[in-house]
Amino acid sequence: MEETGKYKKGRQAPEPTLKRLPGYLYYLEQVREDGILNISAPTIGKDLSCDPTQVVKDLAFTGVKGKPRVGYNVYELIHSLEEYMGHNQVNEAFLIGAGNLGSALMAYQQEQALGLRIIAAFDIDKKKIGENIGGVHILEYSKLFSLSGRLNVKIAILTTPNQAAQEVAEDLINCGIKAIWNFTSVNLNLPEGIIVQNTSIGSYAAVLLRRLNDAGNNL
Amino acid sequence: MEETGKYKKGRQAPEPTLKRLPGYLYYLEQVREDGILNISAPTIGKDLSCDPTQVVKDLAFTGVKGKPRVGYNVYELIHSLEEYMGHNQVNEAFLIGAGNLGSALMAYQQEQALGLRIIAAFDIDKKKIGENIGGVHILEYSKLFSLSGRLNVKIAILTTPNQAAQEVAEDLINCGIKAIWNFTSVNLNLPEGIIVQNTSIGSYAAVLLRRLNDAGNNL
């Protein structure tokens, strides 16, 4: 099989594409539940309010092949997306900071398929230690070091208060963590090669508020 | 004052810019706490790991003016950002669905300056009704209709289960809501003019997992 095209399998998908993939997956699971076997890009585009050629290009990154006049096989497509997104492998993660957001993520991980499994949470608050949220035990933060020595966890979710973020992140690197999902507002300063995924919920509020104010006149 | 330039005040800021603004604001609050009075774009860029000219252009959208050789006045800059982001006005919001994420947002709204104030939460779960999380009362969902008649709330945060999302969203529109911050996985189908801000936390997980897998070989 030749792989020359710009959007063919093998090329690295751009970030906007990656961010759209979970949306396709959720949608396709609904479609599958409805007993639909094949679906076309134009249909997906219409249902998700996006450009059909973008759907084609996004899905092409997963390596799936569609058939003219028929569309994509829904099962194949779901499988292809899950594989590309790494959902078929176990992605174990630590969570640091079992506050509001941390707890929500723990309770959340089953319902919403995030594609990763939080296997332990850590906090310094004695009152929280020993608790179990969404099947995840909250452990004393100092246990992180011994536990990470035995387990081979590469991903950490950082939901600490801002002032603790940088220090905790450095600890995490020392524990062998390679990717940090950072929910704090802090710009983490870490060695080259560490993957940091900043996720600021406030960014979305900013877009919403600004758009509302821009529209303001005609309400 | 002439406003001809592409990045001058008055033009609508692009979404990537809007998403970066909360990051600047948090950073500048730290800078202010350190007693620093002026700051330059190159310094901001270095600290936030981004291009200094991008900093200049992003900040220009708020209408703030900097001085060569000096930089921006920190107070002015913070004020300008807050005004542009609508933080100086009261942005009241309803929250629908007081589950894990909804509760987290309620508890969260003080610490993290989201720029909006949740004034009431609604749920259909009898066990949750009457609870108070982060100063927000959880009310019976049916109360939404009478309450929205008296108050003039334009923003709603949608944190219901997916299957309820579309129906609740339609109710919200009937209650006069103009902007929905949608945390569900559902692509809402709503009348023209309604602002929908989709916020899928899973999108970030997808980017993180893919980047980790792409780097996979050299770990």
Added chain:
DNA sequence: CTTTAATAAAGAATTTATTCTTTATTTGTT
């Protein structure tokens, strides 16, 4: 068996966003 319509796939063009370059301004220094 031929034709037609739908669609994936590939490529081109457009638009948008980022980065680079130049200019002009301002403060500190000689």
Added chain:
DNA sequence: AACAAATAAAGAATAAATTCTTTATTAAAG
């Protein structure tokens, strides 16, 4: 007072992402 250095601001160039256009493939209809 003139000069030099730093920096905001504006504009140009580059890069990236999206949308549009064309092509080729496939299944259904006649």
